[in-house]
Amino acid sequence: MVVVGDVATDVVAVLSGEPAPGSDRPAAIRSRGGGAGANVAVHLAALGTPVVLAGCVGDDPAGLALVAELTAAGVGLALRTVPGAATGTIVSLVEPGGQRSMLADRGANLDLRPGDVPVPGPGGHLHLSGYTLLDERPRAAGLAALAAARAAGCTVSVDPASTGPLTAYGVDRWLEDTAGADLLLPNADEARLLTGCADPTDAARALATAHPAVAVTLGADGALWAAGDVLVHRPAHPADVVDTTGAGDAFTAGLLAVWLAAPGGDPAAALDAGLARAAGVVARTGAR
DSSP states (O other): OEEEOOOEEEEEEEESSSOOTTSOOOEEEEEEEEOHHHHHHHHHHHTTOOOEEEEEEESSHHHHHHHHHHHHTTOEEEEEEETTOOOEEEEEEEOTTSOEEEEEEOGGGGGOOGGGSOOOOTTOEEEEEGGGGSSHHHHHHHHHHHHHHHHTTOEEEEEOOOHHHHHHHOHHHHHHHTTTOSEEOOBHHHHHHHHOOSSHHHHHHHHTTTSSEEEEEOGGGOEEEEETTEEEEEOOOOOOOSOOTTHHHHHHHHHHHHHHHSTTOOHHHHHHHHHHHHHHHHTSSSOO
C-alpha cells in the first residue's frame, strides 16, 4: 500500500503541570520522528504490512535522520528531498493527562507534487493524510493521488487531520475532495465538524451514507464503526496516558492492517487492533 503524508521531527514537551504564561514550567523534552503520514507508515511496517511512504523532506540533517529512521523501520520510501527547504517540525506541548497542543512548521511537506506519489498496484490501497489537502501547495498532489488510485481500482482511506485547518479550508470543499474514499477515519470532533451532528454516533451514521465505511475515534471512550446499517462500538484499551501525540495515526495503522487483510471482515476486530496500537502509543512519549 501507499501512504501519502507529512514527514517531520516531533519536539515533544511533557509539562510537569499546567502551562505558566509569563513564567517557567519544568518539562521533559524529547525529539522523536513524527508527521502523520510517516507515523502511519511506521506502524504499518511494524505490523507486517508492506508500505511505501510518499512525501518530502528538506536537505538538512533532520531530513537525513528521518530517512535513516524510516528505512530502519522497514518503510519503503518515495521521499523527495527539496533543495533549500527545511524538514517539517512539530512542537507538541503535552499537559498533565496527555492532552496536547501542536505548533506546526510543515516545511518541505508543503512542496509535495503530483509526480511524487506512486500509484498503488492492482488491488492495492492508498491512505491519504488529510493535511495534504489542507494547503494549496500540496493539494494538487493529494487530489491527483486520490484520482489515480480510484482509476487503478484501488481502495482509498482518508483521515481529516485536524479541526482547525479543516475549518479554515472549508468542510464542503474537503467533503467534495474526498467523496470517492472507501473509508473515512475522523476523530469525534472532526466527525461533528464534517456533519454538524452533536453526537458522534449520529455523525458516524451521517458520514456512512456517503462512504462505504467510517471509523470514528472517541478518545477514552474507544471507537465506532459505521457501514450501511451496521454500527459497532468498541471500548478503549486500558492505558496510563502520558502523551496522546500520534494516537490517531497508530489507530489508523492498526485498523488498516486488519481491514486490508480481510476486506469486509469483522469490524470489531479492526477497531480492536487500532485501539490496541493507540493504547501502546499513549503510554509513552512520542508518536512512534
